[in-house]
Amino acid sequence: MKHARIAWSGAVHDAVAVDGQLQLLTPGLRGQRVGFDDVVWLPPLTPTPPHRPRSVLALAINYADHARELAFKPPEEPLAFAKSASSLIGHRARTVRPDGVENMHYECELAVVIGREARRVKKGDAYDYVRGYTVANDYAIRDYLENWYRPNLRVKNRATCTPIGPWLVDAADVADPMRLALRTTVNGQVTQQGTTADMVFDVATLIEYFSSFMTLYPGDLILTGTPDGVVNCPVGSEVVCEIEGIGALHNTIVSEPNRALAQAQ
Template identity: 40%
Template sequence: MKLLRVGAKGEERPGMLDAGGLIRDLSGVVGDIAGHTLSDDGLDRLRGLDPVLLPEIPAGTRIGPCVGRVGKFICIGLNYSDHAAETGSKVPREPIVFMKATSAICGPNDPVYIPRGAEKTDWEVELAFVIGKRAKYVAEEEALSHVAGYCVANDVSERHFQVERSGQWTKGKSADHFGPVGPWLVTRDEVADPQNLGLWLDVNGERRQTGSTATMVFGVAFLVSYLSRFMTLEPGDIVATGTPPGVGMGMKPPQFLRAGDVIELGVEGLGRQRQVCMDDPG
């Protein structure tokens, strides 16, 4: 299934993409794509529906973040060896874990806001997974059963804040609209192998990133198990798994986003995003 949330910001209602690509309204069935809806039982209930019998949502309605009530937005840094090389970093021995503020989350086609004082705003296409079942001290062989599904994420980053102003990475990752997710959540039964998905990103029509999740240093199952040793993962938590090479800071000379730039990105089988960059309206 492909599940999504549509409507004005803060007023999104749940939906399902039918076989013909039409969005069907799930608000009469579930309150949101969140909480128990993400469990195996909740998803099985939705699979039992006939989408044709659900109301159609008009084309052109804004698509919001594909998951609601996100408790944690966790990110993994330098999780592709070739990306680590382009940044001049060593491949990590253990996952580099940092948080992105949940206030950064926005829809897949919402603008990317360039914050005040920014100098080096960058792009990062990533595979993200969403937790569907509480995970604590989970064995790797059982880890994927705790995943509800997968989606596209753009881990937008302000490198000046992240790298040059000391402290943790979080402040360079958490500006408003620095976390586009979606367009939809693809349930795990429709993703045969999360470690065999192509990723791509264009800026102003020029290809910047091309990669495959096959080259991730730490795969999804390992990450679920690893993270669950240090924190309890709850339904609705999002984990962005790192980016392949081709980010702006790795280019020679480096290139960064400016107001008016257009970012397009996608992950194989999970849809695509499009964002226009603009100065943060405050």
């Protein structure tokens, strides 16, 4: 099932996809349907316990082709960094490109949503701890990059720079997360294509790795990295990150003076 979180008619609602519409799960409105174009899409995560993300973990250089693109040797252990949940925005929202930067690019990523508390999980049991999957666009601003192996805060933790959604797809509905096609278009032109099969460290390995030294909680996110093919996105770019069976995440790049508009969306 595809789950969404939306703002509609002055309130926030949980919803599911039914016959090309959003069916509300709100008590008193349960079963009512609204159109995709009639709502504001929010990150498909519950902002309150027990499913609020405490940790947002991301991977650098976790695709072999992306490592080749950067002329790097694939890492021997996961190159991970933490992100702030405050950087998350929803489907069809706007992302601010800071004034004066020369290279800001998207990163289409499979995002793993943890479903139950995970500590010292073995790889063979890892998928038992996954609630589902969504699409993430982990924007990076190369102008601020100090080290490809450990992106700094200004690169990866900016407000509006991590769109996710539109759906949270149940794990049971994704037969093999390691065989999914990824694609990004910018203004309708395909600029990135890849497959999760090219990950250096697969989903199960990442869950085993992170849970070996920290506790993962329901709602926590793991952003699993991006394939090669990232390009600079100027103001006005319409960026669509799509993952097979998970969804197509739409996003628009706006300028700094439009920050208030971006955050309002």
